[in-house]
Amino acid sequence: MKSVPWRRWGAIVLASAVSVGLLVLLFNDLDPKQVFLETKKVDLRVFAWIYLLRAIAFFALIWRTRAIAAPLHTYRWPQATRAVFAGYFGNAVLPARIGELMKAGYLSRVGSPTPTACVAFIAVERVLDLVVIAIVALWVSFVVLNQQAGDSVVLFSLAAGTSAVVLFVLARSPQRVVEIARAAVRLLGARADALISPRIETFVEGLSALDTARRVLPVILSTLLYWGATVATIAIWPLAFGLSLPWYTPLVVMVFLSLGTALPSTAAFVGTYHYAAAAALHLMGASRETAVAMAVFVHAATFVPWTIAAGLIIVMPLFKGQFATKQGSLRPSTAPEPTT
Secondary structure, eight states, X not given: OOOOOHHHHHHHHHHHHHHHXXXXXXXXXXXXXXXXXXXXXXOHHHHTHHHHHHHHHHHHHHHHHHHHHTTTOOOOHHHHHHHHHHHHHHHHHSXXXXXXXXXXXXXXXXXXXOHHHHHHHHHHHHHHHHHHHHHHHHHHHHHHHHOOHHHHHHHHHHHHHHHHHHHHHHHHSHHHHHHHHHHHHXXXXXXXXXXXXXXXXXXXXXXXXXXXXXXXXXHHHHHHHHHHHHHHHHHXXXXXXXXXXXXXXXXXXXXXXXXXXXXXXXXXXXXXXXXXXXXXXXXXXXXXXXXXXHHHHHHHHHHHHHHHHHHHHHHHHHHHTOOBOTTOOBOOOSSOOOOO
């Protein structure tokens, strides 16, 4: 049996250490019984709205996948759906965001784009999400410091508009972007050039979806729909637990979660998700026990059912004998069909 490279083992050990370490910090000096009692306060009728909002978020991701890939291939809705859920399933059961590669692999297998092009699609998605998170983080900081929500709308609009224009301009002149970026990277040395330049070219390749206003509009709308549904989902958390927290709590939690889940972790972001969510909720005024209870309950109540649903969506074509390949043939596969 082929041995696993030491770097891969190192990544696994690091991810496990981060998850375990954050869980230890999270439950330090806490009474588990008190945390359990806090979870019993949840109003399940209110909490159930989370599943509808999460479904809307998944629809937005599927829509965005089709929109970004449209210049190279028109994926059918079922294909884009399985790609998104393959990514979600991979991230839920495997460490190090392997789901992203599973999504790219599936898109390449059932469509005409190369694996590199599919990775480029996902790179663009991650950059779009990063732009949204950065804008929201800046906006929330302005609101928290100044307590003037009205004035912050101007800042938010300017930042969002500027980001959209910059991405559009980059998409219109991809080769020029590559030339400028590579010239800047060369200043860092040959090793940095060899490491960074291919990633820049991959990202720019994915920008082809944004080279016209007609193409950029559905990408932006689907991104806004996804993050809007995500914020609305988080807004349900305190309502379901009977808490009254500041109106911008969902935005703060969203930023914390985005930063937390970017850290190395085990499958399903265990530890990083819980610590980030609990820290944000406690910062917004929830007691430590309630914040931890909410983080644990929400994680389990959302990840488990959606992971099961994702697994069923992935394997469904295998039972039907309808696993499509690029050549249009129909054959069962021995592996699951290979994604804020």
